[in-house]
Amino acid sequence: MTTAHITVDHLTMAYGDFVIQRDLSFTIGRGEVFIVMGGSGCGKSTLLKHLIGLHRPAKGQVYYDKQNFWRADAEQRIKVMRRIGVLYQSGALFSSLTLAENIALPLGEFTGLNKAEIADMVSYKLALVGLAGFEDYYPAEISGGMQKRAGLARAMALDPEILFFDEPSAGLDPVSARLLDDLILSLCDTLGTTIVVVTHELASIFAIGTNSVFLDPESKTMLATGNPKKLLAESDDPRIIQFLTRGEGRGDKQKGVL
Amino acid sequence: MRKASSTQQSEIVGYTVVRRDTDTNASLEVSGQWLRDARIKPVEQVVAELESRPVKRLSILPVELADWDSRLPSYLLKIADYCVAKAIELDVSAMPQGVQDLLALARAVPERSGARRREERAPFLANVGNSVLNLIEDSRQLVIFLGELILAVGEVLRGQARFRALDLFIFVQDAGPNGFPIVSLISLLVGLILAFVGALQLAMFGAQIYIADLVALGTVREMGPLMTAIIMSGRTGAAYAAQLGTMNVNSEIDALKTMGISPMEFLVIPRMLALVLMMPLLTLYADLLGILGGAAVSYGAFDVSITQYYHEITKAVDIVDFSVGFFKSVVFAVLIAIAGCMRGMACGRSASAVGDAATAAVVDSIVYIVVSDSLITLILNQMRI
Numbered sequence: 001m002t003t004a005h006i007t008v009d010h011l012t013m014a015y016g017d018f019v020i021q022r023d024l025s026f027t028i029g030r031g032e033v034f035i036v037m038g039g040s041g042c043g044k045s046t047l048l049k050h051l052i053g054l055h056r057p058a059k060g061q062v063y064y065d066k067q068n069f070w071r072a073d074a075e076q077r078i079k080v081m082r083r084i085g086v087l088y089q090s091g092a093l094f095s096s097l098t099l100a101e102n103i104a105l106p107l108g109e110f111t112g113l114n115k116a117e118i119a120d121m122v123s124y125k126l127a128l129v130g131l132a133g134f135e136d137y138y139p140a141e142i143s144g145g146m147q148k149r150a151g152l153a154r155a156m157a158l159d160p161e162i163l164f165f166d167e168p169s170a171g172l173d174p175v176s177a178r179l180l181d182d183l184i185l186s187l188c189d190t191l192g193t194t195i196v197v198v199t200h201e202l203a204s205i206f207a208i209g210t211n212s213v214f215l216d217p218e219s220k221t222m223l224a225t226g227n228p229k230k231l232l233a234e235s236d237d238p239r240i241i242q243f244l245t246r247g248e249g250r251g252d253k254q255k256g257v258l
Numbered sequence: 259m260r261k262a263s264s265t266q267q268s269e270i271v272g273y274t275v276v277r278r279d280t281d282t283n284a285s286l287e288v289s290g291q292w293l294r295d296a297r298i299k300p301v302e303q304v305v306a307e308l309e310s311r312p313v314k315r316l317s318i319l320p321v322e323l324a325d326w327d328s329r330l331p332s333y334l335l336k337i338a339d340y341c342v343a344k345a346i347e348l349d350v351s352a353m354p355q356g357v358q359d360l361l362a363l364a365r366a367v368p369e370r371s372g373a374r375r376r377e378e379r380a381p382f383l384a385n386v387g388n389s390v391l392n393l394i395e396d397s398r399q400l401v402i403f404l405g406e407l408i409l410a411v412g413e414v415l416r417g418q419a420r421f422r423a424l425d426l427f428i429f430v431q432d433a434g435p436n437g438f439p440i441v442s443l444i445s446l447l448v449g450l451i452l453a454f455v456g457a458l459q460l461a462m463f464g465a466q467i468y469i470a471d472l473v474a475l476g477t478v479r480e481m482g483p484l485m486t487a488i489i490m491s492g493r494t495g496a497a498y499a500a501q502l503g504t505m506n507v508n509s510e511i512d513a514l515k516t517m518g519i520s521p522m523e524f525l526v527i528p529r530m531l532a533l534v535l536m537m538p539l540l541t542l543y544a545d546l547l548g549i550l551g552g553a554a555v556s557y558g559a560f561d562v563s564i565t566q567y568y569h570e571i572t573k574a575v576d577i578v579d580f581s582v583g584f585f586k587s588v589v590f591a592v593l594i595a596i597a598g599c600m601r602g603m604a605c606g607r608s609a610s611a612v613g614d615a616a617t618a619a620v621v622d623s624i625v626y627i628v629v630s631d632s633l634i635t636l637i638l639n640q641m642r643i
Contacts, residue, residue: 054515078518
């Protein structure tokens, strides 16, 4: 049993009166690859926003280690946020800055490194994601997959304790998606980074996930939490089985009569 | 023309016939060509026919059904929905396999409860109420924005604000020197107009020399700062709203927040600083050109010599008048930056939202500018400055 890194306690998420998900409680252990999964539109990305400090919960708490994230004052919250890195779905690179400047930004702001050291660090991070030599390109000049990898390089710039990924393999070809999965795993192994991935790519879920939470859009709450392989083997909830087997677990098609 | 006539000759038609087999059974026969351009009886009429004499079971039968595309399944889907609502048993097993499969696919995932949005025409009073609520929400946003801005300015004064000096230079370049051509043109012409309008009246009692006073005072105290501010709100305020709005659409602002960098310090402060630094200078420049425009009119059309004009101006305006204009331009700069940046930061996540943000930024800043200008002029008038 690993120690808890992030604890979510009876979290309810809502936009105004419109509840997205209610009563979410789960624990993300240190060094785990934690998957947030569920069908489209169930609030996976919204949950991510609550974890990284972009959206205040309607009810419930989020703890980082023992610290209550949303009860803490702004300064402490920012301190927590500097320990995390986020890869957004679109990459979210600063479009007016080159890739090098994008990655150098957090380094320049939060470390005492000098210019040459920052440039070395930037080159190293870009090389890690397979973009060596692209320092002086603007985000608009490279492909979507490359933007995503550059976004990852920026998210890793400060060697964060926790990395969040929002749909990392969306829009990537299968080989690049696989390489990204491998990269995530090696980050987890070598640096002990805790990783939270929002995804519905089954291949990734089973390849990298060591723990997960399953959100259901209909009942607006979580159905299960645990290792995805174990969920597949042991769960008796048809919705989970259907999701994890691409619907093949229940193949009763009706023909003729509607 | 040939094309139109040829389609008229060979019109594509799909037919439907409702046949009543027994008291409780009916069948719907579909025949002809069910294509995108085909003329087909509206589905509502078929539903109305079924409605007139309710049945328990409806079969859909193809009779010489030729070609079909999405037109047919979408038509049948509507009928299937009606049948579900009225608990009528629907039998499509006689239809081509493709139609059956497409229908089954369309009905495989049931409509998410509450997913459909109803377009309701709200009553007039509800609209009024909603606009008031929106106004309150807007004001709340403005107060929050102002609060955060003041905190960020505090950080700047303590020398701890985080933004890139390079950004500031770019914004200064953009808000200052790049605005020269349009500011030159507008202020020169406004000076000319002011001189002409005044001169025609003054010439009636031979007081052309006072054109200088009119133009100089009017430009330095009012028109210089006002016209510069209106130009800048369209040029720079709208640009700020669009820049920040696009960054918002692209999650760049979220990315900054999660990096622990305040977007207020990093994005808003350099823009505002650039405007506050450049607007007074642009205003001075506009004053100069306005006075030049007045000189051209007085000299060219009303026989006032340049020396006389110059001499009159030195008597008419003093440092106080320039300070008033200077003060106003700083106030306007802050207001334009607030309107532009606030609308940009609060921008929705679509292309049209960015356009809306830019429009709202310009409208807001012009309102702020004119209202604050009136207030300042009133107050100064009371103080006799």
